[in-house]
Amino acid sequence: MKEIGIGLLGFGTVGAGVVEGLQKNSPLLARRLGVRLALRRVADLDLESDRGVKVDRAIMTRDAREAIHDPAVDVVVELIGGTDVARELIRETIEAGKPVVTANKALLAKHGAELFDLAFRKSVPLGFEASVGGGIPIIRALREGLVADRISAIFGILNGTCNYILTRMENENLAFDDALKAAQKEGYAEANPALDIDGHDTAHKAVVLATLAFGGAVPLDRVHVQGIRGMAKADMDYALGLGYRVKLLAVIRNRGGSLDIRVHPALLPLDHVLSSVSGVYNAILIESDLAGKTLYYGRGAGRLPTASAVISDISTIARAIAFGGMRSLPSLPMTSRKSAPFVNAEESESRFYLRMSLQDRPGVLGKLATILGRHNVSIASVLQQEERRGRHVPVVILTHRAAETDVRRAVALIDRLRFVGNRTVSLRIED
Amino acid sequence: MKEIGIGLLGFGTVGAGVVEGLQKNSPLLARRLGVRLALRRVADLDLESDRGVKVDRAIMTRDAREAIHDPAVDVVVELIGGTDVARELIRETIEAGKPVVTANKALLAKHGAELFDLAFRKSVPLGFEASVGGGIPIIRALREGLVADRISAIFGILNGTCNYILTRMENENLAFDDALKAAQKEGYAEANPALDIDGHDTAHKAVVLATLAFGGAVPLDRVHVQGIRGMAKADMDYALGLGYRVKLLAVIRNRGGSLDIRVHPALLPLDHVLSSVSGVYNAILIESDLAGKTLYYGRGAGRLPTASAVISDISTIARAIAFGGMRSLPSLPMTSRKSAPFVNAEESESRFYLRMSLQDRPGVLGKLATILGRHNVSIASVLQQEERRGRHVPVVILTHRAAETDVRRAVALIDRLRFVGNRTVSLRIED
Numbered sequence: 059m060k061e062i063g064i065g066l067l068g069f070g071t072v073g074a075g076v077v078e079g080l081q082k083n084s085p086l087l088a089r090r091l092g093v094r095l096a097l098r099r100v101a102d103l104d105l106e107s108d109r110g111v112k113v114d115r116a117i118m119t120r121d122a123r124e125a126i127h128d129p130a131v132d133v134v135v136e137l138i139g140g141t142d143v144a145r146e147l148i149r150e151t152i153e154a155g156k157p158v159v160t161a162n163k164a165l166l167a168k169h170g171a172e173l174f175d176l177a178f179r180k181s182v183p184l185g186f187e188a189s190v191g192g193g194i195p196i197i198r199a200l201r202e203g204l205v206a207d208r209i210s211a212i213f214g215i216l217n218g219t220c221n222y223i224l225t226r227m228e229n230e231n232l233a234f235d236d237a238l239k240a241a242q243k244e245g246y247a248e249a250n251p252a253l254d255i256d257g258h259d260t261a262h263k264a265v266v267l268a269t270l271a272f273g274g275a276v277p278l279d280r281v282h283v284q285g286i287r288g289m290a291k292a293d294m295d296y297a298l299g300l301g302y303r304v305k306l307l308a309v310i311r312n313r314g315g316s317l318d319i320r321v322h323p324a325l326l327p328l329d330h331v332l333s334s335v336s337g338v339y340n341a342i343l344i345e346s347d348l349a350g351k352t353l354y355y356g357r358g359a360g361r362l363p364t365a366s367a368v369i370s371d372i373s374t375i376a377r378a379i380a381f382g383g384m385r386s387l388p389s390l391p392m393t394s395r396k397s398a399p400f401v402n403a404e405e406s407e408s409r410f411y412l413r414m415s416l417q418d419r420p421g422v423l424g425k426l427a428t429i430l431g432r433h434n435v436s437i438a439s440v441l442q443q444e445e446r447r448g449r450h451v452p453v454v455i456l457t458h459r460a461a462e463t464d465v466r467r468a469v470a471l472i473d474r475l476r477f478v479g480n481r482t483v484s485l486r487i488e489d
Numbered sequence: 490m491k492e493i494g495i496g497l498l499g500f501g502t503v504g505a506g507v508v509e510g511l512q513k514n515s516p517l518l519a520r521r522l523g524v525r526l527a528l529r530r531v532a533d534l535d536l537e538s539d540r541g542v543k544v545d546r547a548i549m550t551r552d553a554r555e556a557i558h559d560p561a562v563d564v565v566v567e568l569i570g571g572t573d574v575a576r577e578l579i580r581e582t583i584e585a586g587k588p589v590v591t592a593n594k595a596l597l598a599k600h601g602a603e604l605f606d607l608a609f610r611k612s613v614p615l616g617f618e619a620s621v622g623g624g625i626p627i628i629r630a631l632r633e634g635l636v637a638d639r640i641s642a643i644f645g646i647l648n649g650t651c652n653y654i655l656t657r658m659e660n661e662n663l664a665f666d667d668a669l670k671a672a673q674k675e676g677y678a679e680a681n682p683a684l685d686i687d688g689h690d691t692a693h694k695a696v697v698l699a700t701l702a703f704g705g706a707v708p709l710d711r712v713h714v715q716g717i718r719g720m721a722k723a724d725m726d727y728a729l730g731l732g733y734r735v736k737l738l739a740v741i742r743n744r745g746g747s748l749d750i751r752v753h754p755a756l757l758p759l760d761h762v763l764s765s766v767s768g769v770y771n772a773i774l775i776e777s778d779l780a781g782k783t784l785y786y787g788r789g790a791g792r793l794p795t796a797s798a799v800i801s802d803i804s805t806i807a808r809a810i811a812f813g814g815m816r817s818l819p820s821l822p823m824t825s826r827k828s829a830p831f832v833n834a835e836e837s838e839s840r841f842y843l844r845m846s847l848q849d850r851p852g853v854l855g856k857l858a859t860i861l862g863r864h865n866v867s868i869a870s871v872l873q874q875e876e877r878r879g880r881h882v883p884v885v886i887l888t889h890r891a892a893e894t895d896v897r898r899a900v901a902l903i904d905r906l907r908f909v910g911n912r913t914v915s916l917r918i919e920d
Contacts, residue, residue: 079637079779089704090636092820187634193780195634203618203626205521206510206800273521331786334765348510348797349624349787355762356783366779369637374819383814388805389523 061094062376065131067122067147068138069102072161072188074109075361076135076368081111091373093380099125126151133375135368136160141168148173152182157384159371161188161364164253167262171275174390183378183387185371190216190263191340193363194356195370200270200344201388207346209271212310213488216263218338218358219247219254220286220306224323225336227291228303234289246338257285257306257321264308267342268319270391272312274398276319284322293413293483296441296454297325302411303333307488316401325411325487409438409487410457410465414472415450415479422477423453433468435460450479456487492525493807496562498553498578499569500533503592503619505540506792507566507799512542522804524811530556557582564806566799567591572599579604583613588815590802592619592795595684598693602706605821614809614818616802621647621694622771624794625787626801631701631775632819638777640702643741644919647694649769649789650678650685651717651737655754656767658722659729665720677769688716688737688752695739698773699750701822703743705829707750715753724844724914727872727885728756733842734764738919747832756842756918840869840918841888841896845903846881846910853908854884864899866891881910887918 064080066073080087080097088094100113101122119125126134126147134151136158138144144165151158152173160166166173166189177184187197191214200209215221219241226237238255241247253259261283268276286306294304302325311318326333331353335341340358345351357363378384416422427437441454457465469482495511497504511518511526519525531544532553550556557565557578565582567589569575575596582589583604591597597604597620608615618628622645631640646652650672657668669686672678684690692714699707717737725735733756742749757764762784766772771789776782788794809815847853858868872885888896900913 075779082778083637083639086639087637090820194783195630198629198634199626199785202805203629203801204797205804206514206518206797208514208517331765334762346797347513348506348793348800350791350794352625352785352787354630354783354785357781360781362779363781366635366637366777369779370634373636374633377817377819378814381814381817383809383812383817386808386812386814386817388808389521 059088059092059094060380061096062379063096063098063130063132064372065099065101065125065128065134066097067101067125067134067136069100069104069109070137071361072364072368073100073102073137074111075365076137077111077113079362079365079369087369087373091377093376095372095376098130099128101125122147123150126154126156131156132379133157133159133372135372136162137368141165145169145173149176152176152180152184155180155182157183157185157375159185159368159375161186161368163189163259163262163266167265167278170266170269178390181385183375183384184390185375186266187371188364188367190266191342191354192356192358192360193366194340194342194354194358195367196342196354197270199352199354200267201391204344204346204349204352207348209344209346210312211345212267212271212308212342213332214264214267214308214342215305215332215335215340216308216342216358217254217260217306218340219251220260221335221340222246222338223255224286224289224294224304224306227289228294228298231291233291234286255285255287257283260306260308260321264310264319264321267308268310268317271310272317272398273391274396276317277397280319280400282320282322286323289323290483292452293411293485296413297411300439300441300454300456301328302326302487303328304485305332305335309488313401313405316399318401318406323485325485327489404461404463406462407459408462409459409489411485411487412455412457412469413483414453414455415482416453417449417477417479418451419477425475426472429471430457430468433464435464435468490519490523490525491811492527493810494527494529494561494563495803496530496532496556496559496565497528498532498556498565498567500531500535500540501568502792503795503799504531504533504568505542506796507568508542508544510793510796510800518800518804522808524807526803526807529561530559532556553578554581557585557587562587563810564588564590564803566803567593568799572596576600576604580607583607583611583615586611586613588614588616588806590616590799590806592617592799594620594690594693594697598696598709601697601700609821612816614806614815615821616806617697618802619795619798621697622773622785623649623787623789623791624797625771625773625785625789626798627773627785628701630783630785631698632822635775635777635780635783638779640775640777641743642776643698643702643739643773644763645695645698645739645773646736646763646766646771647739647773647789648685648691648737649771650682651691652766652771653677653769654686655717655720655725655735655737658720659725659734662722664722665717686716686718688714691737691739691752695741695750695752698739699741699748702741703748703829704822705827707748708828711750711831713751713753717754720754721914723883724842724916727844728842731870731872731885731887732759733757733918734759735916736763736766740919744832744836747830749832749837754916756916758920835892835894837893838890839893840890840920842916842918843886843888843900844914845884845886846913847884848880848908848910849882850908856906857903860902861888861899864895866896866899
């Protein structure tokens with residue numbers, strides 16, 4: 059049986075998971091693939107720490123380039139993270155004509171166009187199953203399973219940290235800061251959680267999915283991003299009372315040929331298939347013209363789920379190396395380096411949840427309604443509960459579909475009124 | 490751009506869907522694949538009926554062999570159904586060295602071992618994405634996405650007809666017969682519904698999934714099959730009152746190296762991810778050692794969802810033909826023609842739902858409990874409601890985990906007692 063050599067760059071959490079997966083299921087993999095996967099090189103600056111897996115010291119090196127150019131290495135796995143060194147190492151690997159597997163969504167979101175283009179020109183496969191959805195084989199599903207389908211929309215819960223925080227806030231009645239601390243204690247959030255809670259990680263994954271679905275370059279800076287930092291428990295409670303749950307969503311839509319890509323907290327009806335996705339789980343709902351609605355659900359992160367995805371990419375490439383067919387692997391996501399056009403904010407319509415802070419006196423609600431109406435925002439329902447604690451009472455309004463810019467302008471006017479207290483909270487509703 | 494010729498055998502509902510999909514998304518497919526898919530031959534006994542799609546009469550034939558052996562045909566798509574003619578035509582295609590794509594789960598469940606073996610010997614790919622889960626790319630997910638994973642269990646709602654019937658019974662308070670009639674009227678059930686409602690279609694799909702997951706031949710006759718025919722609405726109501734929903738499940742388990750494959754109606758807790766799958770939707774939950782739990786959900790049947798899966802198989806093969814690499818396509822499911830060992834019924838444990846029909850008089854429940862206890866079946870909860878209509882009252886018992894044979898023996902004894910009316914209804918609980 060042929061052996062295919064693997065060079066691992068980055069021996070952190072996921073790297074150790076890949077080694078564990080390869081060791082644990084080695085005979086099973088060989089039987090399924092008809093090829094043996096052999097770990098030939100592991101590069102990391104830290105050669106000392108115990109990762110809980112055994113690796114022969116002789117194959118370890120501090121020099122990533124040594125691993126890349128070792129003739130015994132047929133496939134290079136980049137698990138270093140970051141967008142500078144990783145980018146250089148991947149470029150160097152592709153230039154050397156060797157296939158690459160990466161889990162690096164930030165890198166793909168920022169430099170995907172360049173790297174996919176290089177890989178295409180060099181006829182070298184670039185695997186990235188692990189970049190979105192951890193152990194969920196979503197890249198395969200979207201690129202190969204739905205290859206015949208025109209994708210109209212993708213809705214994703216793509217960040218386990220945020221979903222874990224929102225779930226704990228809801229289930230244990232925690233404030234955002236306390237749920238974040240709990241997530242950090244459990245190892246589900248980084249000491250610096252900005253990448254997750256400010257929505258950037260979700261945006262990176264949204265860019266990868268949109269690139270696959272629509273086949274053009276998707277500039278990261280065209281994605282509207284809003285995270286869950288400071289999410290008020292009160293809004294989750296009001297939403298729940300109205301039959302909605304708040305989730306951090308990536309929403310990718312094809313509106314008549316123009317892309318609308320957004321990351322933000324959104325209200326989902328309780329019977330929506332995504333609203334029951336809790337804890338660190340991820341899920342992706344795809345709407346397409348032939349298959350209809352399909353949903354993919356699983357652990358969005360963690361060492362072994364991510365390792366499962368990495369090894370699946372290695373396996374496909376290993377068969378192509380062993381039996382021929384590198385050029386027939388699924389084509390790269392970019393069928394065009396030109397970016398698809400994006401919708402203007404004016405065209406982006408939605409229903410909205412608005413929580414206003416108002417003085418409880420006659421005529422106030424009427425004034426609001428007038429301002430909203432003048433901006434073509436019509437009210438679907440109002441929730442105002444008696445509350446005697448402060449000078450202001452919360453008033454929750456659900457609107458009918460309205461243009462985002464109209465809602466923004468109306469809210470800006472409303473927030474300047476004398477009888478309005480704190481700034482209005484505005485969240486989208488996805489039905 | 491290269492063109493790959495398709496020969497279609499069977500121009501029924503799904504066949505017409507495939508033609509529609511190929512026509513509708515032709516430029517998109519070409520852009521994504523780098524290859525053009527060209528319909529070159531359509532074979533069907535009926536050349537007259539209008540299928541709602543336009544096909545050049547010149548490429549139509551009544552002779553499937555003409556399509557198979559046409560030099561312009563590179564890939565043959567079998568959508569005839571049945572297990573006799575289809576088997577012969579697929580054998581003939583493979584013998585001729587041409588790749589085959591099929592949606593025929595009955596054929597694969599009965600003659601998969603033979604066909605996969607032949608395809609392997611001839612180095613010819615055999616695509617069957619459409620055989621399970623309609624538009625859900627479950628074959629790819631299991632075979633390629635989870636290639637690194639040891640699968641411990643698969644739970645599937647695999648038959649849209651049954652799930653539609655159960656959903657209507659529950660939502661509209663219909664008896665089984667009325668829900669079946671409704672399904673037939675909507676086109677979701679055949680005039681002869683036996684294949685669906687007796688569980689055989691689900692069993693065929695379970696065999697395909699088990700073959701992929703465990704890599705050995707899975708004899709269909711080793712699968713325990715019980716359908717939903719005659720399912721009593723009362724049992725669904727009692728189950729719901731106790732926090733469970735009844736679904737027709739395929740359950741595939743690896744119990745320490747032995748297979749346990751069953752198809753039967755089962756009680757699922759309301760918070761179980763599969764219990765909210767309603768109507769004609771299918772879902773497959775996979776438990777594996779690296780990825781953990783992953784779930785795949787979508788339309789399990791229908792012309793366009795099935796066409797999406799068929800065209801995805803054609804596409805993979807088309808790239809392999811155009812760019813080389815036929816031998817590197819994912820290997821066939823059988824790594825061994827030897828069947829995996831199966832568990833004995835004695836070893837198969839579960840919790841059970843039992844509905845007994847008892848005379849309402851003192852001491853009766855005690856006698857039941859004694860008989861169950863003597864067979865190592867212990868009671869978790871009892872539900873007995875006052876009911877004065879007949880001589881007998883229903884008593885519902887949920888058991889703790891017990892061996893299936895113990896439960897069967899106990900129930901057989903109980904059903905012979907003088908104070909027992911109708912035969913006891915026994916359903917498994919999957920937690």
